[in-house]
């Protein structure tokens with residue numbers, strides 16, 4: 001697989017990604033053992049199970065999948081003397097647009113994940129675990145299966161692991177292209193062989209009524225890998241990395257209009273948005289200007305570049321004071337991103353420059369969520385499709401005056417009214433885009449482009465001809481015939497934001 | 500239905516991964532069978548249902564929900580192009596058009612449900628517009644069968660097609 005970056009950036013602190021792009025590194029167990037692999041598992045097996053849980057609690061590790069829930073607290077919900085079997089599931093269904101960190105762990109360092117998982121299984125006393133990997137990683141699934149077989153052969157998995165008396169089996173389970181399987185209860189339904197309709201909480205908290213109605217822990221790939229490092233350095237020591245309540249390292253995935261997109265493992269909160277984009281990613285592409293950032297996967301609320309954000313900060317005397325900062329000064333941690341009205345989510349940062357039209361961007365996002373709604377709850381099933389239809393219509397030049405208001409009202413009627421968090425995931429983009437880029441939505445909220453089909457070379461969006469801009473049509477009829485690209489690709493046109 | 504002994508063995512082994520409920524094996528079984536047969540016919544779904552002591556509807560509802568399962572045969576090589584935001588910003592709509600043009604396939608209408616892929620007349624390639632393949636940093640990306648390609652421009656796309664002739 002082609003890698004993005006050969007050398008880690010000096011601002012990085014590579015722990016989870018230590019072996020990603022490492023010269024001479026291979027995915028086999030001997031390479032891993034030669035580098036101190038499985039030592040932390042051996043160490044954990046000498047500790048008591050509650051002690052392992054306590055170390056993770058002390059570390060302050062927060063889930064890296066999207067919600068940022070404290071991992072140790074989640075584990076604490078499991079009663080280890082449960083009369084029912086306990087299961088652990090690794091959520092490797094990485095599918096939040098903009099996120100691509102687990103891909104590299106799975107493809108380049110599978111044993112780190114296996115070790116982290118076996119330690120975690122031991123901690124919560126799970127004897128059977130599954131890695132639910134997205135269907136579009138066929139290669140990754142094979143690599144993991146090989147890694148599991150190697151681990152089994154060397155006594156790190158299976159019966160009586162390293163003579164400790166602890167038995168644990170892990171299997172790989174492939175998904176089949178449905179985003180909703182990343183939602184933990186949807187994932188559990190899927191693993192039970194059903195449609196992945198998320199379950200309602202309460203009562204179906206996985207730690208109580210999870211897989212096969214038994215206590216179940218679902219953790220993200222990156223989270224499980226951190227467990228290994230917490231055992232290595234101790235929870236208290238780990239907690240010193242990063243910021244209070246935002247501990248450890250975090251892998252940020254940057255895509256979009258930057259010079260050098262890629263992944264960067266940094267101490268949580270140690271870099272600001274500006275440093276990430278300008279220093280680590282080499283700045284904006286083609287010398288363009290930053291317009292907007294989606295900081296935590298496509299469902300995170302968009303941040304506008306020219307806005308001021310209010311945060312609370314401790315000053316030198318330790319007193320909390322209000323502070324106003326620009327987008328580039330936002331530190332990339334869980335709490336600050338929440339304070340500025342978005343979220344750290346899955347770590348997927350999507351950057352947009354000033355050539356991007358925000359209605360078109362939202363239209364793309366809405367296509368995604370309309371496609372991925374599982375259809376169980378009415379507000380989401382109907383609403384995601386309704387929003388998709390409106391933005392589709394707007395980008396094809398058939399906007400109507402009331403569109404921005406209708407978009408907002410539909411989104412407002414989804415968020416908070418569904419069984420799972422998909423409702424928020426699909427409503428937040430619309431709510432934030434319409435509110436923050438009102439002028440662009442108003443501009444598209446009218447029939448200001450003559451509908452015209454261009455049959456040659458026209459990009460179809462969702463089966464409809466995408467209408468080209470008036471000046472392009474004019475150029476075409478003058479014999480120039482510029483081939484209109486997809487609406488997202490109007491980047492060389494300085495007027496693209498206006499139509 | 501003709502299932503080679505080796506495949507059936509693999510299927511039986513896979514079922515053992517789910518000691519609590521055989522029903523859990525429905526996704527892996529459908530993957531194995533689709534790999535072998537190219538798609539899931541109603542006959543195949545019935546076979547899976549029998550194998551797992553399920554009603555046929557329990558399998559059909561899976562086939563119709565998960566986008567990766569196909570209810571109709573694809574081309575000999577199946578291409579998936581990522582449609583989602585980062586790839587779209589890097590030109591994936593154009594990539595899809597280029598691939599369709601070069602492989603002489605009608606452009607799939609991204610309807611999202613059912614089987615939104617198109618197959619070329621010679622049956623060599625089929626093409627599908629899919630959602631985020633989780634490699635947004637190397638956009639635009641696509642897959643051919645199980646092989647993954649990153650940063651695909653028009654020249655690279657032409658080379659890729661050449662490779663699977």
Ligand code: FES
Pocket residue numbers: 097098099581582583584585586587630631632633634635636638640
């Ligand atoms: S948007 Fe194409 S891989 Fe994520």
